[in-house]
Amino acid sequence: MFGIIVGTHGRFSEELLKSCEMICGEQKNVRAVTLVPGEGPDDVVKKYEKAIGELDCTDGVLFLNDLFGGSPYNAACRLVISNPAYGIVTGVNLPMLIEMCSAQMMNEQADIQTLMQKAVDAGKNGTQTFHASQIADDEEDDL
Numbered sequence: 001m002f003g004i005i006v007g008t009h010g011r012f013s014e015e016l017l018k019s020c021e022m023i024c025g026e027q028k029n030v031r032a033v034t035l036v037p038g039e040g041p042d043d044v045v046k047k048y049e050k051a052i053g054e055l056d057c058t059d060g061v062l063f064l065n066d067l068f069g070g071s072p073y074n075a076a077c078r079l080v081i082s083n084p085a086y087g088i089v090t091g092v093n094l095p096m097l098i099e100m101c102s103a104q105m106m107n108e109q110a111d112i113q114t115l116m117q118k119a120v121d122a123g124k125n126g127t128q129t130f131h132a133s134q135i136a137d138d139e140e141d142d143l
Contacts, residue, residue: 001107002115003055004100005048006064006092007033007072013092020097027101029055035071044075052079060085060112062100064092064119087112089119095126 004027006013013032021027031051035044052061061083063076068090080086089096099122103115110118 001029001056002059002104002112003052003057003061004030004064004097004104005033005051005055005061005076006030006097007035007044007048007076008066008092009035009070009072011036012066016092016094016097019094020101024098024101024105027104029104030097030101031055033072035075039071041071041075041078044072045078048075048079057085059109060087060115062086062112062115062119063088064097064100065090066092085112087116089116089123091123093123093126096120096123098122 006016008016011034013034017027017030017032031054033044033047033051055061063080063086065073065076065088067073073088073090076088080088096119100115100119103110103118108115
C-alpha cells in the first residue's frame with residue numbers, strides 16, 4: 001500500500017482531508033500535514049517523517065502539496081530526492097485527493113509515477129466551468 005500525505009500552508013490539508021472523509025469515509029493511510037505561522041521547512045520535514053512512520057508506505061509515499069515551490073513542497077522534496085518510491089504532485093484539490101484515496105482503497109498496484117499522473121489527471125478533470133450561456137447553446141443543439 002502507498003501512503004498519502006497532504007501538505008499545505010495553514011489548515012487547508014486538515015480541512016481537505018475532512019471533506020474527503022465526508023465522501024469516502026475514514027481514511028486510515030492518509031495524513032494531513034500543516035505549515036502554520038512561525039514554522040519553516042525543517043518543521044514540516046519532521047511532521048512528514050512522523051506521518052511516514054504512522055503510515056503503511058510499503059509501496060511508497062505520495063505527497064499532495066498546495067503550491068509548487070512553497071515550504072510544504074520544498075520539505076517534501078528533501079525526502080523525495082533520496083527515495084525513488086516517493087513522489088510529489090502540487091495543486092492538490094478535492095477531486096485529486098478522492099481519486100488517490102480510491103486508488104489506495106482499491107489497492108492499486110501502480111508505481112509512484114503512474115499514481116502521480118493519475119493524481120494530476122484527476123485534479124485537472126475536477127476543474128470544470130459552467131455559465132448560463134452553455135444551457136442556451138445546448139438547447140439549440142437539441143433542436
